[in-house]
Amino acid sequence: MSFLELVNKRYSFRGYLDKEVEQEKIDYILKCANLAPSAANRQPWKIYLVKDYEVRKKLAEAYPREWLIEAPIIVVFTGITDNNWIRSDGKNYLMCDVTIIADYFILAATEVGLGTCYIAAFDEKKVIDALKLPENEIPFLITPLGYPKDGVTRPRKRKELNEIIVHV
Numbered sequence: 512m513s514f515l516e517l518v519n520k521r522y523s524f525r526g527y528l529d530k531e532v533e534q535e536k537i538d539y540i541l542k543c544a545n546l547a548p549s550a551a552n553r554q555p556w557k558i559y560l561v562k563d564y565e566v567r568k569k570l571a572e573a574y575p576r577e578w579l580i581e582a583p584i585i586v587v588f589t590g591i592t593d594n595n596w597i598r599s600d601g602k603n604y605l606m607c608d609v610t611i612i613a614d615y616f617i618l619a620a621t622e623v624g625l626g627t628c629y630i631a632a633f634d635e636k637k638v639i640d641a642l643k644l645p646e647n648e649i650p651f652l653i654t655p656l657g658y659p660k661d662g663v664t665r666p667r668k669r670k671e672l673n674e675i676i677v678h679v
């Protein structure tokens with residue numbers, strides 16, 4: 512699969528089958544994610560793979576959508592606030608680092624035929640409580656991980672390249 516085919520295959524799936532994810536696929540995805548780069552190579556992140564139904568239920572309270580709890584695994588990407596690179600002018604790159612590892616994870620999941628959906632609109636406190644996160648960890652992104660119910664159901668809406676590319 513070319514990179515273009517891979518990124519075309521990734522989609523925000525909002526419906527999942529009641530079907531387990533094979534351990535080999537999870538191992539492969541994690542191996543890919545672990546190669547993600549980070550500022551100053553600090554790797555200031557954790558990936559929570561939540562299979563436990565009770566904890567998934569609590570996470571689904573933080574983002575109450577039917578389809579989140581449908582997936583057999585909910586993944587939470589957190590950033591470690593005392594191990595991240597900060598530019599000399601004070602700009603914090605933690606969210607950027609966490610986004611990159613989440614991207615690697617999600618694209619690897621796509622490659623092996625699994626569905627995901629970036630979620631940021633969750634109640635942060637509820638996620639912190641559900642996972643009992645320590646004070647130095649911030650959850651930035653969540654995704655369900657599982658086999659999608661349906662294929663791509665909406666057209667891709669993207670800006671034209673000439674709207675976003677600036678030739679200087």
Ligand SMILES: Cc1cc2nc3c(=O)[nH]c(=O)nc-3n(C[C@H](O)[C@H](O)[C@H](O)COP(=O)(O)O)c2cc1C
Nearest residue numbers: 521522523524525628629630631632633652667668
């Ligand atoms: C940082 C980020 C946060 C997002 N948060 C949510 C969310 O909270 N809930 C949701 O349903 N989709 C969320 N999405 C999915 C976007 O709506 C989706 O990626 C966008 O509409 C493009 O659709 P596509 O992913 O199917 O190509 C988020 C995506 C990104 C990148």
